[in-house]
Amino acid sequence: MTDPSMADPSTPDGAERRGLRARLCGQRGALRIEVELSCGPGPLVLVGPNGSGKTSVLRMLLGALRPESGTIALDGELLFDSANNVDVPVERRGLGYVPQGYALFPHLSALDNVALPFALRDGQSSRSDQRERARALLARFDAERLAERKPRSLSGGEQQRVALARALAANPRALLLDEPLAALDARARRELRAALAADLTRLALPALIVTHDPADALALAPHVAVLEAGRIVQQGPVETLRSQPASAFVADLFS
């Protein structure tokens, strides 16, 4: 695929096209969203106050909300292109999604939550095989002992790990995390920030993390994009944002 807006002329080999690239325009109520962002190879934190359009941006990327115009590409493959009527449905975008509050399926055990993507993708594999693979994934997140528990009996941190394992079970090419720490109480939140940051580094997937909390942003990724009233006001390494803030808002955020 060739999309001049996506390619970076400085890297003709296309290495820059790896990861998630998007240009999105849309209207949510009174809020005008005009965003251009690129995420990958590592994680990018999209930070902004409530009502700045973070969740709308994430839902547009996921395919749950249709932008008025723009393009979304993942590893160079177009997922959405308003000009050419490309709109890949949610289930074929290859994006792992960890929603706010984690949204584990309440009727399934932790293990079956993680096994569901296997059942959906290759229905011909046996149920015990699917469960074996799910168990291995849970083990990667140190959550094997939670396998038989129902989501309602899990703590916020445990739910988060199950939700991450579930998202990875679908073998995504990138991750979208909506306020991954907001559902936790203050103490768990401090403890889990580091753990989540380590997980995200270990996964080595492009990951877009949406948060309203600058402390989360500082802990979770070296790269941050600041969203204010539907526009990205500054984007770059945390140090740059802190030392050369583009606006009073950014300065305030990282002071």
Place this chain on the structure above:
Amino acid sequence: MKAERRAALGAFVLWTGASAALAFLLFPLLALAVTATPAELLAGLRDPLVAPALVLSLATSSASLALAVLLGTPLAFALSRRTGRTVGALESLLQLPVVIPPAVAGVALLLAFGRHGLVGRFLPDSAALAFTTSAVVIAQLFVSAPLYVQAALAAFRRVDEELLLCARSLGASRVQALWHVALPLAAPGLLGGAAIAFARALGEFGATLLFAGNLPGRTQTLPLAIYAALESDVRAAQALSILLVSAAFGLLLVVRAAEARAAALDQTRERAEPKHD
């Protein structure tokens, strides 16, 4: 002193009213149970009207329930994921068959599917619907399906959209998301709706009488058999009535259990989702 007396009078009026209402509502049911000896009732059940009507009622009510679930579930799911004026209007229209008088439902069905009806006139005589067992099922479906759809709609609306979106992101098509997530979570509500719809179908009288007639073995369901038996054998009518009351009570218990289960699921769902700002 005066205030105390007024309070006592108030309590007296309240309790008398409540007792009277309770007595009035339960007395007819009591009459049904106590005015015949068990032997008389057993004899009533042996009336030749009873067995065919029982078989027909179970068969037709099961058929109409199956159709209501088969057609109503996708409809309810589709409606539950949409909002807006059109959906609201459609919802009201769908509830209409529940509140219109059964006789009116019967006339409407005749005008639609009867021999000279909008659809019926195009059917050959051999496939005429009115006054057949199919007509019984159609009448039952017409009045009972809306009850199921309404309950299913409420049950599906309680399923968090975010769970369905999650399922989609994990590779589920819309149908798979319905099957793996929405259906299991809505199951108690669907079961309750099915029980209400079955009870309504089992008791269907007016629309059946007008559209399907009262032909023993073909269209004479239990309620119609009661109507017929009143002329010949009151004890048979009474025995059948007790049978229907028992069935209705059993279905009511199913509805109550399903409601309790749905409420419990809702609560655990709230707990499973940690609070955020």
